[in-house]
Amino acid sequence: MKLDLLYEFQPKIKPWDKPHPYGQREAEQRTYDEAIAEIQFADRLGFNTVWCVEHHFRDGRSASPCSEAILGGLALSTKQIKLGFGVTLMPFGFIHPARVAEKVATVDVLSHGRVEWGTGRSTPMEQAAFGVPTDDRSREHWREAIEIVVGMWENETFSWESENLSFPERMQTPKPFQDPHPPVWQAAATMKSAVSAGELGLGLLSFALLQPVEKMAEHIQAYRNAQAIAREQDMLTRVRNDRVGVYTLVHAYDDADAAADYGLWDSVNWWYRHLAEFTLQWELPMLSPEEQKAVFPLLQPVIDGLVPVSHYQEQDMIIIGTPEECLEKIIRYDEVGVDQLLCYVQFGDLPHEKVMRSLELLATKVIPQLEARGHRIDVTAAASV
Secondary structure, eight states, rough: EEEEEEEEOOOOOOSSOOOOTTHHHHHHHHHHHHHHHHHHHHHHHHOOEEEEEEOOOTTTOOOOOOOHHHHHHHHHHOOEEEEOOOOOOOETOOOOOOOOHHHHHHHHTTTTEEEEEEEEEHHHHHHHHHHHSSTHHHHHHHHHHHHHHHHHSSSSHHHHHHOEEEEEEEOOOOOOOSSSSSEEEEEESSSSHHHHHHTTTTTTEEEOOOOOOOHHHHHHHHHHHHHHHHOOGGSSSSSSOOEEEEEEEHHHHSSSHHHHHHTHHHHHHHHHHHHHHIIIIIIIGGGGGGHHHHHHHHHHHHHTSSHHHHHHTTTSEEEEESSSHHHHHHHHHHHTTEEEEEEEETTTTTTTTHHHHHHIIIIIIIIHHHHHOOOOOOOOOEEOO
16 A cells, blocks of 8 residues: 545634634645645655645635646655645536646646546535536536546547537647556545446545445445456546545554644544534535435534544544554555555644654654555556557
8 A cells, every 4th residue: 555645725723813814814824835845745755646635615624726736836846756636626617628638737747747637526515606517417527528638638639529518629738748648536435436437447536434444445346346347448548547545534643642632633523523514514405305314414413522533543434543553554444455545634723743743653654564565556557449
């Protein structure tokens, strides 16, 4: 297994010290400064990939709507860490696919071929704001947009005509550094999306939350089963990617009592409660009655404080502890088929210096042990046409 990082660029917890807009500005600027320093440090330490999200209107959770700007800066200020779009929102209401082809290829050129291209459809709250269908039509848009982007990268000139998009013959520039193009991943929060990724030859980025490792293992197995029976002519691109990436909160410490004193468990509790509150307020009203019945029982107990932090820790839904304890938990993820663990390290009110120390402990105590175990796969293979 490889250790990656995932950044949402979460501002520190409200209330802020200054009135609007100055409190918001200060919090957002601080999270950018700290995150960039952490990523540059992780680059020197040997972490595999940093994934930067694209989120819109995520009050209190994310200040990262322009991942290409962040990754472009990192391309010029890091040397070896791969740069992941985690993920690009593909339905046409969010952005024209020509713009996606341009921005992803530009970062790939700037970084000399370090891009991993994650793709997704987003959630109803963001979709509705951009006029994107909140039903399965967005899945059709997502798939069509990937075909268009890859077509632009692989052909000297390109045109497209469909019910969803009309695009005249044009030359897209620049072309990606990687040949034929960066590996493609699909964000998946459901079993259906995990199967889709396997069928289409895409890497799986599992973003399902509030589930134990055993449930995550079912999604991975469904993905592998779909891969096993997928036909080459069904591959969405010529670059076959069969890796699995999963994210969760990760923090390594030297001393448990000291970690509690600097607010580690309060930060974990806030992160899960805020996730539940945000989902209940903004996402749940846009779901179907059937989906609401499935999701609501997971959220309300978290909001009501009925799910102790120890539950997440005991179920290995989070990876927190000494380096030795973290390694033991990480191996569980390795054993169920995870190839890349996306460590979510900037959460709640964790002090910047403690995040830096956690990165150092993971790099010096955990990564060498993972390297000694070996890796199922380290590169993608070009699928035959």
